Each structure stands twice: as structure tokens, then as C-alpha cells.
Amino acid sequence: MTAPIDRIAQDDEAAILALNNEHAAELSWLEAERLSFLLGEAFYARRIGDLEAFIMTFDQDANYDSPNFVWFRERYERFIYVDRVVVAAHARGRGHARRLYQDLFDHARRAGHTLVTCEVNSDPPNPTSDAFHAALGFAEVGDAVIHGGKKTVRYYARQIVG
Numbered sequence: 001m002t003a004p005i006d007r008i009a010q011d012d013e014a015a016i017l018a019l020n021n022e023h024a025a026e027l028s029w030l031e032a033e034r035l036s037f038l039l040g041e042a043f044y045a046r047r048i049g050d051l052e053a054f055i056m057t058f059d060q061d062a063n064y065d066s067p068n069f070v071w072f073r074e075r076y077e078r079f080i081y082v083d084r085v086v087v088a089a090h091a092r093g094r095g096h097a098r099r100l101y102q103d104l105f106d107h108a109r110r111a112g113h114t115l116v117t118c119e120v121n122s123d124p125p126n127p128t129s130d131a132f133h134a135a136l137g138f139a140e141v142g143d144a145v146i147h148g149g150k151k152t153v154r155y156y157a158r159q160i161v162g
Contacts, residue, residue, distance in 0.1 A: 003049030003096075005103050008039060008056075015051045019086050026126060027084045028066075038064070043080055044107050046100060052091035055100040057082050059113070067146045068119045071155060075142075079157075080108045082118035101136055109160050116158045117141075123152035130154070 008016060017035050020027055030038070039045050043059040058064050058081045060073055069081050082104070087096045108116055120129045122143065138156035145152050 002099075003052055005046050005048055005099065008045040008047050008054060010036075012047055012051065012054075013039070016047070016054055019051060019054065019088055020084065023086050025124070026121060026129075027086070038083070043111075044104050046103065048096050048100065049091075051088065052094070053085070053087040053096035053100060055082065055085045055097075055104060057104060057116075059111075067144070068153060068155070071119075071142070071144055072117045076115060076117070076157075078113060079115040079117050080104070080113050082116065097132065098136070105158075105160050114160050116160060117156065119153040119155050121151060122154045133158075 013032065013035055017030060017032055020030050020035070038056065041058060041062045041064055042056050043062065044057045045055065047054040058069060060076065060079050060081075062069070062081075064083075066083065069083065072079055072081050082101075085097050085100060105116065118133065118138065120126050120133060133156050136158065138158040140154050141157045142155040143153060144155070
């Protein structure tokens with residue numbers, strides 16, 4: 001039986017924070033207050049099952065200061081930005097990330113969006129994420145060095161059609 005995709009509730013926040021911070025090198029470290037704030041700004045924030053995976057995204061109007069989000073805001077009038085997707089180690093290989101993205105694409109389409117964006121680290125490299133996003137139809141649209149030269153990222157976008 002496939003675990004359901006559900007909205008992230010306030011009761012989920014401690015577990016979301018722990019899972020996020022296990023992957024802080026790929027994402028970014030969050031404190032509890034910041035996570036609560038970001039979830040309040042999110043366009044789409046969902047989890048699978050008993051927190052086997054989660055996704056958090058923002059639209060162009062979010063009050064968010066991430067350099068990656070700002071990069072897209074400076075270039076696109078309307079978009080959904082995938083800020084973070086995490087699959088717990090014990091739940092990998094079950095298609096959770098793909099399911100979350102497909103559900104996001106459907107949700108974005110219903111809301112009238114035509115563009116979903118994200119970034120993937122290129123230094124430190126993340127070839128698994130690059131391949132995953134390419135398989136979903138994302139194309140590279142730019143790159144940047146951020147956090148005072150500590151990270152280099154590739155920016156991706158995927159058109160959504162009706």
C-alpha cells in the first residue's frame with residue numbers, strides 16, 4: 001500500500017526539522033522558529049506517510065530571502081521554487097521524491113502556474129539530484145556561487161503544460 005501525501009501540520013514540525021537538519025549539507029540548517037516561518041510562507045508543503053519524505057516550495061510572492069529564491073525572483077515573474085525535498089534514508093528507492101514532484105506539478109497547474117524551479121549543488125556536487133531532476137524534465141537555466149563562495153549551485157526550471 002502506498003503511503004499518502006498529506007499537508008505538513010504543526011505537529012509534524014519537530015520531525016521535519018530533524019530530517020531537514022540530517023541533510024543540512026545539501027539543504028541548509030534550520031532552527032525551529034525559521035522552519036515554522038517558512039512553512040507559513042510555503043506555497044506547497046507536503047509529507048509522505050510517517051515522515052518518510054517531505055517537500056517545501058514557495059511561489060514568487062513568498063517572503064523569503066534565500067539567495068537561490070531571490071535569483072529566480074529577479075528573472076521570472078511567476079514561478080514555484082522547490083526549496084527542499086528530503087527522503088529519509090529508510091524510505092529511499094520507493095519513488096517518494098517523484099510522487100511529491102508529480103503532486104506538486106498537479107497542484108501548481110491547478111493554481112495557474114507554468115514554471116517550477118529549483119537548484120542543485122554543483123560544489124559540493126550532487127550528481128544523483130542532477131540526474132533525478134533531468135529525468136523529471138528540468139533544464140539548467142543558470143548557476144551561481146553563494147554563501148561567500150562556500151557553495152556553487154545550478155539552477156533548473158521545468159515548464160508545466162495544461
